[in-house]
Amino acid sequence: MTLLRQRMLxxxxxxxxxxxxxxxxxxxxxxxxxxFRRSPEVLGPEEIRAWIIHLTNERKLAPASVQLAVGSLRFLYRITLRRDWSDEDFPLPKRPVKLPVILSFEEVTRFFESIxxxxxxxxxxxAYAAGLRVSEVVHLKVTDIDSQRMMIRVCQGKGRKDRYVMLSPRLLEVLRLYWHDAHPREWLFPGSIPGRPISRHxxxxxCQLARERSGITKPVxxxxxxxxFATHLLETGADVRRIQLLMGHRSMATTARYLKLATSTVCATTSPFDLLPHPAPTPSQPPAPEYF
Structure with missing residues (x-):
């Protein structure tokens, strides 16, 4: 390990x-x-620019992957090497805004019935009942289920933060049934390797097997x-701030994106066009017959 690599670490x-x-x-x-076959200490903004072009045009990486590469270089030069470079020296590609496909209540029910x-x-x-990330689900321990307070403790989630989420009474019934069948000791969902939790893969x-068995065509x-979880909470009237806390989002802007997904709420809003007064037809101009 070079001194620069060790220092960055x-x-x-x-x-x-x-x-x-x-x-x-x-x-x-x-x-x-x-x-570039050289130490990063002797490279500069021009090489960074050339690297971004290479990743984009030659390796055909997605904008999110290029942003990750730029983020690592920004940390190296600004933090470790203490270079006083501006944001323009680390140009970031604009990521396209894509909305995820959301399962309906009926599809979620059919999905679970197929497992x-x-x-x-x-x-x-x-994962659905508590809105957990897959990394958070697999690292749950038996002691994280607090049936007295009806809470689930999420230890060291994204950003190394602990948080509590609700424990659904219906989920508690499922977990108790599972516990009496499997008797997990440390990890709530142990994997095939002794002492280790189940893997994300x-x-x-x-999840993929259940999607195929359910016949759902949407990606799951x-x-x-x-x-x-977040979208259904919004559609049933939950407060955005409360959803932010449950999801473990650092920024409200991240949670607010789900407002675009709550279509049953957003699309049910009355258009101002429907609030305009209906003009009465004039005698000389009778109403046109309706064909559609």
């Missing part, structure tokens, strides 16, 4: 960046250095259930 550890973020940033910077395994059903129902595979992932 220490800077990320001091700032308590997630372990996966540390690994990703180091990989991105290493790829940048290998491309044959009690364990898989409990996992995916927990295993949950994703279970564990994160789709989280999207459905």
């Amino acid at each position: 220490h800077d990320m550890q001091i700032r308590n960046l997630a372990v996966n973020t540390q690994k990703t940033y180091l990989l991105q910077v290493a790829s940048f250095a290998r491309h 044959p395994s009690l364990k898989q059903r409990a996992i995916l129902m927990t 295993a949950v994703g595979d279970a 992932t564990p994160h789709s259930l989280r999207h459905a």
